Structure formats: C-alpha cells, structure tokens
Amino acid sequence: TQQKEPELPFFIGWFLLPEEEERIKCATMDFLKTLDTLDAFKEHISEFTGEAEKEVDLEQYFQNALPLHCTTKFCDYGKAEGAKEYAELQVVKESFGKSDELSVTALIVTPRTFGARVALTETQMKLWPEGADKEGVPPALLPSAESLPGGSRAHVTLGCSAGVESVQTGLDLLDILALQKEGKEGTQVEMELGTLSYLSEGRWFLALREPITADTTFSSFSE
Numbered sequence: 001t002q003q004k005e006p007e008l009p010f011f012i013g014w015f016l017l018p019e020e021e022e023r024i025k026c027a028t029m030d031f032l033k034t035l036d037t038l039d040a041f042k043e044h045i046s047e048f049t050g051e052a053e054k055e056v057d058l059e060q061y062f063q064n065a066l067p068l069h070c071t072t073k074f075c076d077y078g079k080a081e082g083a084k085e086y087a088e089l090q091v092v093k094e095s096f097g098k099s100d101e102l103s104v105t106a107l108i109v110t111p112r113t114f115g116a117r118v119a120l121t122e123t124q125m126k127l128w129p130e131g132a133d134k135e136g137v138p139p140a141l142l143p144s145a146e147s148l149p150g151g152s153r154a155h156v157t158l159g160c161s162a163g164v165e166s167v168q169t170g171l172d173l174l175d176i177l178a179l180q181k182e183g184k185e186g187t188q189v190e191m192e193l194g195t196l197s198y199l200s201e202g203r204w205f206l207a208l209r210e211p212i213t214a215d216t217t218f219s220s221f222s223e
C-alpha cells in the first residue's frame, strides 16, 4: 500500500488570538490615523501618492486579508526550500498548538507595507529557521540582512498597499534596520506611543516606548 505523505501547510507561525488581533488592529490603526495628519509626514506625502499636496488615508491605503501572525516558515505546501525539514524539527512538532507571548517593539510604515517588529526571545529563536533572515532577500539588501542579528526580520504584517505581497514587510523591515544601524535617521517626532523616525523614501519607524505584547498560538495556515 502507498503511504501518503502528510501535506505541508501554506505557512507556519505564531497566530494572534482573536481578541488580541482586535486590540492590536485598533492600536495600530490609531497610529496610522495620527501619522497621516502629522506635518512631518505630509512633507513627504508624494512618496506615497506620487504627487505633492495630495492627501492619503493610510487606513484605506493598507489592506490585509490574512489573520494577524508572525511567520516562522513559509512552506508553500512543501514547495518552499527546507519546508519539510522545518516541519519535522522536534522543537516545531512539540510547539504546535502551544500558547506563546509575542513582544512588538516597533512599527514600520513604507509606501509598500505596514508592519510590527517582533522581538523574539531566546526560546522563540529556536523556532526561527536557520537562515530565515536572508531567505529570498534581493542581492542589494543581502549585506544588510547579513549584518543584522538573527531574528531581525521577525514581524507581523499589518497591511500592504495595492499589488504588494506581504513577504515585502520583512524586507522593508531589514532595510530600515540597516539604515538605522548606519545612523541614517532623519527627522524625529515624539508621539504618544514612542519616537517616530523618518528614513527617506517614505520609510518611517516608530520605536515603541512600551512594547505591545500579544498572546498567540504556534500553528499553521492553509487556504
């Protein structure tokens, strides 16, 4: 008899509990509402709209269809490199269905993506695949990705602009972190949630004064 291989999911990661999802969505939407009214943001509005003077409603600008989560491994139903090996790791199998708390330490906004930076704990790093920070990173961004500590790419995609895929959020995050490391921060604005920095070309980074924590379940998603 033929033994059918168990199918691999679309992706694996930490999924926010429904009530947490609502809370995070509200808090981050409030931030977007404030951001697009700031003079500092309006000064660079053309980087979002393509024209100066035009207004943008960031809440409409970013869309997200998936449940809020932090991807550990994009498996693509087994087509992604290393998917099977990852799913078979003892630590992955043991963690399935378990609760875990994620800590969000910053928010990023670019013309392409809106995301939350996740600071992984040492234990959570055990679920972060080897080489995940560099996977599929465009050559121009690779030196940056390699210069940052492991887990730097960890994030929750909160939204993407029209036609942009969510994989872009992690790349935008790496890009911003590398610029910060080089000391390329421009304008800084103090906000209720923390310090907002502008990093040119429509890239914004909000370092949260207090991390936002969220309860999650380590699980998988398939469409």
Ligand code: 2AM
Residues within 6 Å of the ligand: 010, 011, 066, 070, 071, 073, 074, 135, 136, 156, 157, 166, 167, 168, 169, 170
């Ligand atoms: P995200 O983690 O930035 O949100 C389904 O597309 C999910 O898998 C999304 O959460 C997406 O991005 C993530 N994803 C898609 N392609 C990926 C890739 N090549 N590497 C890492 N994550 C990917």
